[in-house]
Amino acid sequence: MIKLPFDLDEWSPGGTSRPVRFAKPYSGDNYGHHFPLIDGAEVAVVFTDGHPDRPVIIGAMHDSLHPDLVNNLNHTRNIVRTAAQNELRMEDKEGIEHIHLTTPHQTSELNLGHMVDGDRKERGRGAELRTDGHLAARGPQGMLLTTETQNGASGHQLDMTGAKEQLQRAIDRMESLTGAIQAAESTVAELRKQKALYAEALDGLKRAAILMSAPAGIGLTSGEHLQVNADQNLIATAGGNFDVGVMHNFTVAAARQIALFAQAQGMRLVAAKQDVIMQARTGAMALSASKDLHLTSVDGAIVAASRGAVTLTSGGAYIKIDGGNIELGCPGDITLKCGNFHWTGPGNLSVPLSAMPIGPCKECLLDAHRGVEAMTEVA
Known part of the structure; x- marks a missing residue:
């Protein structure tokens, strides 16, 4: 609706004129260019073929009350x-x-x-x-987040040369360790899965994956919790150190096996306070060394206890404790050096053995169930 300057009558809202067409720079069937005019805006009007009953708004104008x-x-x-x-x-x-x-x-x-x-x-x-408010970024075919240089917006959209080189180096590092791990008869990482992730998903974003790359580093921090989860493998490699520090408990739990391997140097397991407890609840425990093996208690005692036999042996000589009896044997001499030697009656010492409770492995049972289902489908 428009109100002409020479119209001095009083009108109810919307009664000053019939609807007037508004000329626009672009228009069509269900498309066009539209900025609605607000009540009170000054407009310029022309009349089609000079007919006063055919006005057309050709534009809106600023004035002293409505500055540009x-x-x-x-x-x-x-x-x-x-x-x-x-x-x-x-x-x-x-x-x-x-x-x-x-x-x-x-x-x-x-x-x-x-x-x-x-x-x-x-x-x-x-x-x-x-x-x-909330912010979401979604790319169902994959997403590349990188700080790698691409001067002048040249190059391919998914150029990930630097990231690919780093991922390949990670695979090479794991391959270089695999031979040493196998020679030590330790458990080898699933390198095949790491290669598949790179070749089938990350390289070129062939699948709905996210690749993050930063030549100078990536920092993740949270004021509360930080969770990392993978339904299959969680892979971490480093060309230098892998450092983890926590101010409370550090807990590692595996439904199957935990394997640690150090190639060039040794391992240290130190508890500054309280006890160190190691148990093999359903199997054997083996401690072996190519050189010396020391068992030392600084301020306490060393107690070795077993429901079965306890045997110490070296050079063919042995001491065997079993069933309440002690047996000594050697191919050479037995030498006793002591201030006094006392024979008394029989004695007995009972040492409580640690309980070995075994809880069910829910994930192991689920894996076994999935295996049965798979065999049933194949059959």
């Missing part, structure tokens, strides 16, 4: 701003070019290039996507 967004103070800016303060701003001044797309709802913004605040003070350069 762009003036001599910001004449290098191109701005589209709605009445609700949704805004697209493009700065053309050389050296501080930027694009600013924003909505006041939860201060959600996309900033590209040179960033400034409301007072036009610099607050950063590059790109920023921010909001006071």
